[in-house]
Structure formats: structure tokens, C-alpha cells
Amino acid sequence: MRVIVVGCGRVGAGIAERMAREGNDVTVIDISTEAFTRLEEDFPGEAIRGDGTDEDVLRRAGAESVDLFLALTEGDNRNVLSAQLATETFKIPQVVVKINDPVRAEAYRELGMATICRTRLLVDALARHVGLSADPGAEGVAMPTTPHVHADDAPTAAAVAGEHN
């Protein structure tokens, strides 16, 4: 499987490593080359320096032909923009977006995106640890119940550019 990971923080580097070791073809994007020091020296994938919210950078990373896209930077809004480019512009079949603000995470799940919310997962884990009841919504990656906003009519970027409103 071909995978793009945007954001080479601890989480991004961690999942990139594991997927690459399992034989997947992984490309990691980060705005800073320093972030790549989090990868092991013999990381078998590719690392590209660039802005993961920039269409041209994603194209350079091969976004036109990947199967899985993970938006994992520290910025919720950057992840949202990046993931929507992946879904709408590049039509990547599987996209997961990390949104740490629970309100925004829920809103984007309702808009049709698979989201993962660190805050909600940690709060739930701690709550259960101290004997409180589990949060039924904190189930790892929260899958959407509807398709992404425009996933059906999904016009090409060029066609969209001609639209009004």
C-alpha cells in the first residue's frame, strides 16, 4: 500500500516507521528537515521537506496515486486543509485527520471525515483509569457516518475553478 504521512512529529514518525517496516511504500512530509531526525536512520521510506497544505508539495509526494493519507501535524487547521486536499483534490480513498480540539473533531466527523482526537482519547483513558465510565465516542479513529461534503459530485479542480458560489 502507498501511504503519505504529513507531519513528522512523534506520532507521524511512529506510524510511518511501523508501516514502512511492514513493507508499505511510505512518504513522510514535514515543513522542517529537523523533524526527520525522529525517524530511524535506516527508515526505509521517503522523507520530503515541504508544506503539507500545499497542493504542489502533495503532488510531488505522489498524492495522485496513494491509498492512505494521514494528516498528523500539530496544527488542527493545517491537518484539516491537508486532509481535504487529499480527499477532494486527489481523491485519496482513505484519509485520516488528527484534530486535537474535540469540538472541531466532532464537526469534521459530521462533515464526513475520519478523525482522531488525542484529547478525547487521553481523557477517556484517564477517566477509565480512575474508575469513571468510558466515553463511548472515544473509539480511536472516529469513522464518519456520511460521505465527505462533496465526495459525490467531486469535480476536478479545474472544473471547480469555473464555478460561481
Next chain:
Amino acid sequence: MYIIVVGGGRVGYYLTKELLEAGHELVVLEKDQRRARQIADDLGSIVLARDGSEGKHLAEAGANRAAIVAAVTGDDEDNLVICQMAKHHFEVPRTIARVTNPKNEPLFKHLGIDEIISPTRMALAAIEQDIPVHELLHLAQLEGGELELLEAQIGADSPAIGRKPSDIHLPDGCSLFVLIRGDSAQQIRPETIFQTDDKVLAISRTECAVDLRRELIGNGEATAVTTLAGTR
């Protein structure tokens, strides 16, 4: 009309000022405390020092009764999220986003943002109007600067297209001598007819470059360079 402006940079500041002068009711969300205070000092207590991309802050600002949310921060991703939250979470009828990377425009429109303001595109459009697509290329100076070797590319709207060298009016001191068509160079002959994409090499007195441009490229709007023909 109740309007929420998110982002109190220069764009947000002047936008807010104009809207207030036009008599609108509004609030500005600016996440930087210092900047928020500056705006409040100038424009009154219409500023909330809050991050407008957080749902609860939009709610505090009264997003559910806003007619318009204008997201004009300097970050495209923030403006996108602010508008999407406004539209889908608070059902704001009209959302406006400032977009810095022109490539984001189609996506933003596609995602349902009602109006896009693109300072980059506006500046580009203004610049492109002033710069012809094809220019006379100055290749070399000859004879201590008295003469120049120039290359003119014949664009699609060059006045020289379909003309022969003798139809091209150049002053003395200006000579067209070689034509590059495709990959080959050929002499310019009396029967040569200029075509789009030809490149014409000319030697001209420095002050005649203007005539060369007029005849081969056109008057500057769209430009093609052409011609120079004939002449010897």
C-alpha cells in the same frame, strides 16, 4: 446586519473600520492579546481576544445570529476552518475567506465557501496586465552600445503574422537578419512570411528598439513579437 470578522491584521482592521463606518454591527476575533488591545483602543470594545477557529469562541461571538462571517487571517488553513465551522456548525448564511495561496481557491469554493478574497491573485492580475507576455530580448550590445542584437518572438497576436519583410516598417538602422522556426535557423528573404512562434533576430540602433517592438510584438497588450523582417 451582524458580521463577525476573524483576524485583526491589517486586512481585518481596515475591513472592520469600513464596516463600522457603514453602520454595521460587528465583532472582531483576534487571538493575539496585544493586537486585540490595539484594535480595541482604536475602534472601541468590539474585539474579543479569542481564536476564531475554536467552535466555542465562535459561539461566544454570536455566530448563530451572524449574517456574515469573514475569515481574513493570514493563514489559509485557519480561514478555511473558520468558514466551515461557521457554515456547518452555526448555519451562517454567508462566509468569506481570504486566501493567500491562489491554488487553494478551487478547493475552498468546492467546499462551499461563498466568497473568496485573494490578494495574491489581485496583485498578479494587476502585474500581468502591465507586463507583456513576450518581450524583446536584448541579447548583446555591439559597437560600444550603439547597436543591439535583439530577439523578438512572434506571439499569436503579433501584427507581423502573415506579412513579408517588405510589409514591416522599420527605420534605417534596424535590420532583421535571421529567423528561427522550429529548430532551424534561416535567412530572412523577401518572400519569407512570418508566423506565430517564429523568433526573429535583429540588429538595431538602440533607439529603434521601440519601432521593432511595435512592428513585431504589437503595442504591448498581448504581444507577439514578430517581424522585423526584411529590411536590409
